[in-house]
Amino acid sequence: xxxxxxxxxxxxxxxxxxxxxxxxxxxxxxxxxxxxxxxxxxxxxxxxxxxxxxxxxxxxxxxxxxxxxxxxxxxxxxxxxxxxxxxxxxxxxxxxxxxxxxxxxxxxxxxxxxxxxxxxxxxxxxxxxxxxxxxxxxxxxxxxxxxxxxxxxxxxxxxxxxxxxxxxxxxxxxxxxxxxxxxxxxxxxxxxxxxxxxxxxxxxxxxxxxxxxxxxxxxxxxxxxxxxxxxxxxxxxxxxxxxxxxxxxxxxxxxxxxxxxxxxxxxxxxxxxxxxxxxxxxxxxxxxxxxxxxxxxxxxxxxxxxxxxxxxxxxxxxxxxxxxxxxxxxxxxxxxxxxxxxxxxxxxxxxxxxxxxxxxxxxxxxxxxxxxxxxxxxxxxxxxxxxxxxxxxxxxxxxxxxxxxxxxxxxxxxxxxxxxxxxxxxxxxxxxxxxxxxxxxxxxxxxxxxxxxxxxxxxxxxxxxxxxxxxxxxxxxxxxxxxxxxxxxxxx
Numbered sequence: 483x484x485x486x487x488x489x490x491x492x493x494x495x496x497x498x499x500x501x502x503x504x505x506x507x508x509x510x511x512x513x514x515x516x517x518x519x520x521x522x523x524x525x526x527x528x529x530x531x532x533x534x535x536x537x538x539x540x541x542x543x544x545x546x547x548x549x550x551x552x553x554x555x556x557x558x559x560x561x562x563x564x565x566x567x568x569x570x571x572x573x574x575x576x577x578x579x580x581x582x583x584x585x586x587x588x589x590x591x592x593x594x595x596x597x598x599x600x601x602x603x604x605x606x607x608x609x610x611x612x613x614x615x616x617x618x619x620x621x622x623x624x625x626x627x628x629x630x631x632x633x634x635x636x637x638x639x640x641x642x643x644x645x646x647x648x649x650x651x652x653x654x655x656x657x658x659x660x661x662x663x664x665x666x667x668x669x670x671x672x673x674x675x676x677x678x679x680x681x682x683x684x685x686x687x688x689x690x691x692x693x694x695x696x697x698x699x700x701x702x703x704x705x706x707x708x709x710x711x712x713x714x715x716x717x718x719x720x721x722x723x724x725x726x727x728x729x730x731x732x733x734x735x736x737x738x739x740x741x742x743x744x745x746x747x748x749x750x751x752x753x754x755x756x757x758x759x760x761x762x763x764x765x766x767x768x769x770x771x772x773x774x775x776x777x778x779x780x781x782x783x784x785x786x787x788x789x790x791x792x793x794x795x796x797x798x799x800x801x802x803x804x805x806x807x808x809x810x811x812x813x814x815x816x817x818x819x820x821x822x823x824x825x826x827x828x829x830x831x832x833x834x835x836x837x838x839x840x841x842x843x844x845x846x847x848x849x850x851x852x853x854x855x856x857x858x859x860x861x862x863x864x865x866x867x868x869x870x871x872x873x874x875x876x877x878x879x880x881x882x883x884x885x886x887x888x889x890x891x892x893x894x895x896x897x898x899x900x901x902x903x904x905x906x907x908x909x910x911x912x913x914x915x916x917x918x919x920x921x922x923x924x925x926x927x928x929x930x931x932x933x934x935x936x937x938x939x940x941x942x943x944x945x946x947x948x949x950x951x952x953x954x955x956x957x958x959x960x961x962x963x964x965x966x967x968x969x970x971x972x973x974x
Contacts, residue, residue, distance in 0.1 A: 594715035628652035775833035873948025
C-alpha cells in the first residue's frame with residue numbers, strides 16, 4: 483500500500499533568493515513564498531549549525547548587526563574553508579556579554595552545485611543512475627541514496643545525504659502508470675550535490691518539479707542542463723571540497739530576526755518544534771548524548787525527509803559559542819540518510835548523527851553508540867545506559883522550555899509577534915544551556931581551588947547527583963582533566 487508523506491504537493495520551481503539587508507530590496511521585488519521554497523533544511527536558518535564552505539557566511543562587526551542569517555563558520559567569504567578538525571574559532575565576547583541584536587552575521591552564500599542527476603528504479607536492475615552532469619562525476623552509490631530503501635511505499639519524499647566530501651539533496655516521486663514492464667509504478671529521483679548543505683533547500687521546489695517532469699516525460703533533460711550551467715560551482719583546481727562539523731563550535735552569533743522568511747520555515751510544522759514535541763522529555767537525553775559527541779543513529783521507515791530534519795536538530799542541541807571550547811573534541815558530523823553502502827565510512831567516524839530506513843543497522847552495534855527507533859532511545863553500551871534516565875534537572879529544564887514556548891505562542895497570538903519564532907527559542911535555549919556549563923567549568927578550572935562542588939554543578943543547571951556520570955564524561959571528553967570532583971557528588 484502506498485502512503486502519502488507529510489510533504490506539500492509538488493510545486494513549480496521558484497528559487498529562494500539569498501537574504502539581504504533590511505531595506506536592501508523593495509517589498510515589491512520580493513518573490514512570493516511557496517511551500518516548496520519554504521522547507522529550508524536548518525531550523526531557524528541555514529547558518530544554525532550547518533557546515534559551510536567557500537562562499538558561506540562570515541562574521542561582521544556590530545555595525546553590520548542588522549544583516550542576514552547567522553552561521554557557525556568563521557570562514558571568510560571567498561576563501562577556502564579549513565580542513566576538518568582545524569576549525570578556527572571566532573574571537574570575541576560570549577553570549578552573555580553582547581546584546582542579542584548585535585550577534586548577527588552576514589549571509590553571502592554562492593551557488594556551488596557540483597552535480598545534477600536523475601536516478602530511476604528499473605524492475606530488472608533495481609536503482610540505476612539514469613543521467614548526470616558532469617558526465618565524468620563519480621556518483622557511484624548515489625542511486626541508493628537518492629531513492630531510499632522502502633521508498634516504494636510513499637508517493638513523494640526528499641532526502642539529504644552525504645556523498646564523499648559533498649552533500650546532496652534529492653526529491654523522489656512515485657507515479658502509477660499503465661505499464662506491465664514497469665509493474666504499474668514509475669519511480670524516479672532528481673538530485674544535486676554541493677560542498678555545502680546551507681544552500682540546498684533553495685532548490686527544493688525546482689527538484690520536486692523536475693522529478694514530476696521526469697515521471698511524465700522521461701528523458702527530457704534540457705531544464706536540468708540549463709540549471710547546471712547556471713549554478714555549477716567554481717571549485718579549486720583539485721576539485722576538493724570540505725566537510726566540516728555540524729554544528730561548528732565557532733558560532734559567533736545566535737539569532738537574526740531580519741532574515742529572509744524562506745530561511746526561517748523548514749518542516750511544515752516547524753523543524754525544531756516538531757522535533758521536540760515528537761521526543762518530549764527524551765529531548766534532554768538526546769541533548770546530553772549530542773553534547774558528549776556520541777554516535778547517534780536514527781531509524782525510521784520512509785518518508786525520510788522529516789527524519790533528515792531530526793538529524794539536523796540533534797546537531798543543534800550541541801551548539802557552543804564560547805571561543806576555544808571543544809577544539810580537541812571530535813566533530814559532530816551529519817551523515818543524514820545512510821544505507822548499507824555507508825557502513826565502511828561510519829566505521830571510521832568518532833562522532834556523527836545519521837538516519838536510516840534499513841533495520842539491519844540495529845544489528846551492527848559496533849557502528850553506533852545510541853540507536854533511536856521512533857521515540858525509543860536505547861544503547862547497548864553499559865557505560866551510557868545511566869544517561870538514558872532523566873535527572874531532576876532534566877525535567878526542570880524541559881518544564882522551563884515548555885513554559886517559554888507557551889509564553890511565546892501567547893505573545894504571538896495576543897500581540898501579533900511575528901518576529902520571534904519557536905525555532906529561535908529552542909536553539910537559543912540549548913545554546914545558552916551549553917554556554918552556561920562550559921562557562922562555569924572554565925571559571926572553576928581557573929580558580930585557586932579547581933574543585934567542582936554541588937553549588938558549581940547547580941550553577942551549570944545540572945543535578946549534582948543525577949547528572950554526575952554525565953559530568954564525568956563531559957570533563958573527560960572536553961579535556962578538563964585538571965578539575966577535581968567533590969566527594970559530595972558521589973552521595974545521594
